[in-house]
Amino acid sequence: CTAGEVATYLLNGDLDRARQAAGTYREIFGRDNFFLELQDHGLEEQRRINPELLKLSEELSIPAVATNDVHYVNQEDAAIQDILLCIQTGKMVNDTNRLRFHSDQLYLKSAREMAAVFPELPEVLARTVEIAERCQVSLSFGQYHLPAYPVPEGHTPASYLRELCYAGLRRRYGEPEQAVIDRLEYELRVIEAMGYPSYFLIVWDLVRFARENGILVGPGRGSAAGSLVAYCLGITNIDPLRYGLLFERFLNPERVSLPDIDTDFCYELREKVIEYVFQRYGADRVAQIATFGTLAARAAIRDVGRVLGLPYGDVDRVARLVPSEPHMTVARALEASPDLFELYESDLTVKRLLDIAARLEGVPRHASTHAAGIVIAPEPLTRFVPLHRVADGTVATQFTKEAVEELGLLKMDLLGLRTLTVIGETLKIIRRLHEVEINIDSLPLDDPPTYALLCRGETAGVFQLESSGMRNLLRELKPSTFEDLVALVALYRPGPLGSGMVEDFIRRKHGKTPVVYPHPLLEPILKETYGVILYQEQVMQIAVRMAGYSMGEADTLRKAMGKKIRELLLPHRERFVARCVERGSER
Incomplete structure (x- = not known):
């Protein structure tokens, strides 16, 4: 690399300091562990110093090795990498004063391509293999590396x-x-x-x-x-x-x-x-x-548009046509949005914008x-x-x-x-103004005025209960026990909110809908939640009670359900049904 210390001295014509630096590094790393690097990406600076590096190699008996910078895998990725570089440095492609690589040769070259670059130096190319064979990295999986806690003498x-x-x-x-x-x-x-x-x-x-x-x-x-x-x-x-x-x-x-x-x-x-x-x-x-922050579809479109110098309004209009769904890609957006597809087909600028953005999706933007x-x-x-x-x-x-x-x-x-910071400051204020010491861990969980406040939805600033949707749910549910609050937090999630479970739970709590259980054996498990299966723990208890699962087996079922892992769920379905039938339940 021309930015290396030895190479920099050679570029500046300072052979003595280059010789001194190379000798110092050889002493630090060992005679067999230090090499002088030759590169040729078509850059004038490299062609100037490569002969000097070879002379230095012979003079100091330091072996030379040929390498190639790899910033992207394929040569055709050079333009895309240049745009990513602009994104990372906050520049535009047309900026004159910006970081850029003046070569499209920074890709993973084959042995044949490297031989074409250094046809007169086969021994320098061979050393890449020698170095590679000396490099051994072994990553161990399946075992844990836990630190030992320093225990008092006489204890394990x-x-x-x-x-x-x-x-x-x-x-x-x-x-x-x-x-x-x-x-x-x-x-x-x-x-x-x-x-x-x-x-x-x-x-x-x-x-x-x-x-x-x-x-x-x-x-x-x-x-x-x-x-x-x-x-x-x-x-x-x-x-x-x-x-x-x-x-x-x-x-x-x-x-x-x-x-x-x-x-x-x-x-x-x-x-x-x-x-x-x-x-x-x-x-x-x-x-x-x-x-690592990666580029999602909308962000990629906006970043690429800025780098290309396109008008913000035009880029924003294109980005807004991408559906705001999890794991959305440019390709999926073109299928889902007819307006976006029409723009892509009719406007060459939009086509270029989307093609580049699609290449950058999922690429790390920053660490x-x-x-x-x-x-x-x-x-x-x-x-x-x-x-x-x-x-x-x-x-x-x-x-x-x-x-x-x-x-x-x-x-x-x-x-x-x-929230803990706010609670801590509140306790300090109470102590200072009222000289009262409150232990936050010993507060009662059945305080009627508190439940009255919750039922009115007056929970601005209360952790997990402060959104407008949650305040509406509090007013509808009217919690009267701590268990109701636990259920409330579990209910306020995308799955239950979109399935009718929340409304069913509220009607059952207030006696407007009779509480029924899927099976009589489940009443002890589901009584607290009015017959609604709400918690993952209930799923585990049902598997144990109905199908005779061990708690360990029930946990694997819970995990498969929670993460919607189909290949794990299907065997459990067969096993669960068969075991329930064996234990007297009707299919």
């Missing part, structure tokens, strides 16, 4: 987790019934068998640090609320036994996968928790996780960091994933969270929630 992670859990059990339940102890023992056995005690200790430690430093922590999010271990550790503040939450929904003993505990922290103080993670486990073992995800490794992260520095100096993985998880690394979501 499992024994320390057990000690903390039983201390929390007494704190939560006083003298617990045997059924509660049995549930805790069951969860601990599963966690120990899967090798996850350290994971729970790491999450417990973060929550402990936050609470001890006055950082508000959310009561629990997602399936982790189904774990009694998490409740006893104080990771969550929701009693899974009281609300019938299932541990297997969180950690399936029949399907080995990393647990996933998402934790909410005060938005303004979340960074302190992340700083603590870096201090606790080492800056070389912790990083934030990359995310940034995941809003909440961090990764913690047992060894320096560079042994597992490539890292990079983003614009603000933060170190992040070059892999997305999905790839990080596939490699078996511990990913944690530490979310910043503004």
Whole structure:
């Protein structure tokens, strides 16, 4: 590359400093590990310095190697890559003062094409094979690389987790019934068998640090609320036994996968928790996780239009003809929108705009960091994933969270929630003005004035209840119990809202429609939701009760239903029906 140090000195005619730099790098990397790079993309600068590089190679006994920059796969992609470069740098193609590559040769060339570029230097080409054979990258899948939590002397992670859990059990339940102890023992056995005690200790430690430093922590999010271990550790503040939450929904003993505990922290103080993670486990073992913004159909059209210098109004008119549906593409839009197709066929400028936008769909537009995800490794992260520095100096993985998880690394979501910040500030104001100390975790859940306020839909600023649609639903449903609020949040989703389930639920609650159950065996499971199957936990309980599924099997059914995985659902249908018939149900 002409921007390299040795090449730059040669371009400037400074042979002595080029010689010195090459010698220094040879000493740093080792005589057999440093090469002088030759390239020929048809650029005058390269043709000037290649002979000088060969002389330097012979003089210093540093082997030369031929390479080719690869910015795109095929030569015909050069123009598209130039437009993408303009998008990324905020320029237009006609700008004279912009970053551009003055060559269409930056593609993945074949051995024959490279031989045509360097016909007199077969030994320089052969070294590419020599280097490639020395490069061995092995990515291991199917095993987990979890950091070890530093436990007190005399403890293993499992024994320390057990000690903390039983201390929390007494704190939560006083003298617990045997059924509660049995549930805790069951969860601990599963966690120990899967090798996850350290994971729970790491999450417990973060929550402990936050609470001890006055950082508000959310009561629990997602399936982790189904774990009694998490409740006893104080990771969550929701009693899974009281609300019938299932541990297997969180950690399936029949399907080995990393647990996933998402934790909410005060938005303004979340960074302190992340700083603590870096201090606790080492800056070389912790990083934030990359995310890549890709170009969707409408965004691609607008970006390409700007880069080509087309009038904004014309480009906006074309973009608006693309249906605003998930996973929409230019090709699908041309099929779905007759007006767009007519423009495409009749206007050459629009045709060019859409053809280029279609080539750029799905291409990463920029890299940034995941809003909440961090990764913690047992060894320096560079042994597992490539890292990079983003614009603000933060170190992040070059892999997305999905790839990080596939490699078996511990990913944690530490979310910043503004609602917690508002609650924290409110408590401070109350303390200052009224000298009253309020424990947010001990507020009653059956306060009549609160339910009266909810029934009036006066919930502006209330987390998850503040939208106009949700306020209308509150006025219609008129919640009278905490369970009604749980149902309300579950109902306010695209599926239930468009299926008539919401209206049916409200009519049943107010006695306007009789509550009926699909089968008498389901009454204990569906009574709380007036005979409506509303929660994924209910799906699991139905599979266990009706078809004799184990909880682990029921969780795989739940996952297949939730993600609409047809190839997994069809075998379950046959199995479910057959087992129900075996247990006495009519087909």
